[in-house]
Amino acid sequence: MKPETEAAIRAHAVAEYPRECCGLVVVDHGGDEIYFPCRNVAPPGKSGRDRRNDHFVLSKADQGAALDCGEVVAVVHSHPDWPAAPTQGDLVSCEESALPWHIVRVDGADGEVVTAELVTVHPSGYRAPLLGREFFHGVLDCYALIRDWLPSAPSPLQGHSWDCSTTCFWLDWPAAWSRCRACHRCRVRASW
Structure with missing residues (x-):
């Protein structure tokens, strides 16, 4: 990753804190690597709590705009006040995207927001365990458990x-x- 790309990722993570930032690394039509910040459109939880602090959903409009700029080569998000180590949901989503994932830690201790480590995860064939798995709606939820237990299960993305x-x-x-x-x-x- 180019230093300019990493600097843009870190600046976006600081700007979005305490929410998770999310974005895409794109190689534009001229061959330059750029960071394309996206809006985090994670819906609120049932209690109305803002889930963007610990969950991210890339804006579809922003994803389309990034694709118009060139080839998406990586997915980026931050972990506010949490280590940059990938969660089970991150690992499963990385596999599904077939792209590297960059995770940056961002902390807001003492009123100063700073970034720390940046970890990169590559698709490697990871499968979440059936027992002891974390719960992430739409990624590692009850349907995913059944789908993983019965590998022949149809995907809801197949139009059912x-x-x-x-x-x-x-x-x-x-x-x-x-x-x-x-x-x-x-x-x-x-x-x-």
Whole structure:
């Protein structure tokens, strides 16, 4: 990574503190590496708590703008007041993106916001453990546990409507499955 890119990442992390910053490293059409800061659009939790302090979701509009600039070569985010070590959710998401992930620590002790270590994680075949896994909605949640336990599980990204009123893809699975949990009209009759 170029020093200018790292400096831009660190400046963005400080500017967004105490929220997680997020962005993309892009190689533009001229071959230059640039940091493209993105908005963190993580939705609030059920209690209304701002989840952007410990969670990030890249703005789709910002992702599109970054793609218009060139090739995305890495994903970036910060860990406010937490080590830059990747979480299980970071590792799983890194695998899914097939891109390196840069994580920068940012601390706000004594009123001064400073960055610390920057850790880079590369896709390496990581799979989260079935037992003792952290919970991250949409990444390591209940559906992900079932999907990881049954590797043949279809992905919701494959266009399934999750409406079991007409047909249910869960019924096509092994005989132990007679009903789905995707909708709340039916129950699972599995023996685990």
